[in-house]
Amino acid sequence: MAAVNMSALALQALVPAAVLGLAALGELLVERSGRINLGLEGMLHISYGAAAAAAVASGSAILGYLAALAAALLLAAVYYVTVEVLRVNQVVVGLVLVFLGSGLGVILGVMSGGAAGPSLPVGEARLAAALLLAAATLATYLVLQRSWIGYLVKSLGEDEKAARMLGVNPRVTRAAVLAAQSALVALAATLFLYAYTGGRWTAGRITGQGWLALGMVILGFWHPLGVAVASYLLGLLYSVQSLLPSLLPPGALYAVLADSAPYVAVIVAMAVASVVYRKTGHRPPASIWRA
């Protein structure tokens, strides 16, 4: 077995961790306000496609981000209108947004013609990933845990009636939270494009990141720091995955794990975490809690 360079692994984990972490921090805000956006996967798909189309056409990384943001905001607006205004079941809307986002994402991505747009060299990509994840975690932590805005958002997730008594406007708060989620999702999708896939869009390349990010919210126990740690650990798993050929003998187990190690790990981790949470008496935000 080849010697494993731990510091190289730790650095390699930064980009996948930041993609997951940014997406998960956005979802964390939404879930703390008492809603679940299962459409996160669709938001990432559409942002990834839009970023590629705009970045390739304009050659500008910033325009790529803005296009990703507009695309994410579009789906967030659909979520807002259907769930908050029309009062449609949030689970259905979320699932439908996955299809809408991935369908439109491919249509937009195809516009990039498979050409490479702006991208980040490995070193810069890792630095950008580390800075973005740290900044987003810190900002989410300060807003959610250390400010009155966070207090209002969390009160909405715990007891909507009580929050209304406090003067919280649920619609305005949730619109703001969805906008913040869109900004973070767009950041995750553009980072994925510039740092992970060399500025080149490939259909379905981002598949699974949104679902894994939803898992990170649970594993990070609805806390910004927890989400960042969980995302980093999964990022580490991604970098270990590339070492599997030297760690495992070729065969069925290797072949399957080479593809799906993160999913196996997250299912097992969720099972362990829920037992730990139950034993320690922790529970998620009241309005999304189901025993």
Added chain:
Amino acid sequence: MARIASLEVRLVERGPAERGNPLVYGLAGLVVGFLASIALGALTPAGVGGTLGALASVIGDPGKWPDALPYFFAIASSAAGLALAYRSGFITIGAEGQMVAGMVAAYWALGVAGAPLAAGLALAALTGAALGALVAALRVYLLVNETLSSLMLNYIVVSVLNYLVGGPWSAGGFTKTALLPPERTMTPGVAALLVTALVVAYEMLYRYTRLGVAVDSIGLARRAAETYGVSFARTIIAVAVLSGLLAGLGGGLYLAAVQQQLTSLNTFQSLGYGYMGILAAWLAGNVVVATLASSLLLAVLYLASTAFQISRVPWSFALALQAVIVLSVVSFVTLSRYRVVVRRLAMRKAAEG
């Protein structure tokens, strides 16, 4: 409540007797959804006209409808069980993985072990049921979110399939298996009839057995149901097993009647019918027997995607189109429970003043 200029628009919940007919609202939603999705065609190289033409070339030609049969039974086999599961509040999206697992199991029985067709289909159904039971057990005993665990199992099953078709079961060095022997295949028509009969049987099960009451009561008011002795664990495991059973069988049937061999899949597109089943279930308002109609509609739309490809519209447009239609129908059906009240703000202020 939304304010547009000096108007205030508010949704007021109607009393149970005042609610609109959800079917009428749903049909209106279908029409609006269709129009909206055709407008989405503007995003594609074919434009609105090309999209409309591609759709019309399939829907307007009854001679092509039988081509939708393979999609229909595959979608229906996942949608019917999902409708039951969603009614109980068990939000699984694992039908896709269960179908793929059913295909793998059926191929093992029919193509590798040389078992008869019925045995292969039975094994496919059991494999789907086992996966369903796994997700339910994780949910019931370990509180693992079933939406995430079932989705991740879908990806894991696809990896297993890809390993098998690229390795032990590979034929001629390609990432696909050999074809099944002809005596172990069937026609799509027979498969569709079988699935239709089973969906009707599921509807009967829901209507005329205690399971139906348990499913609805657990979904609507779990605490109250448990007080009256309905077991949450047993209900969830039952719907998960039933849903997996039908989806797994659907996979087996799809193998025997349509593909007749296994090919590699990617996690993004996968086989896709299990995911479309989710849309079909909600489109049918989670009414088990109505999933037959919604699956047929989605199957025809999916068939149209082959026409899209000829018109230079990306295949994924079919996904977006289906999503817009479902969103529109679900929104309209929800609206049937509310009355839209529009007030002029100036008048209200005057009245208050």
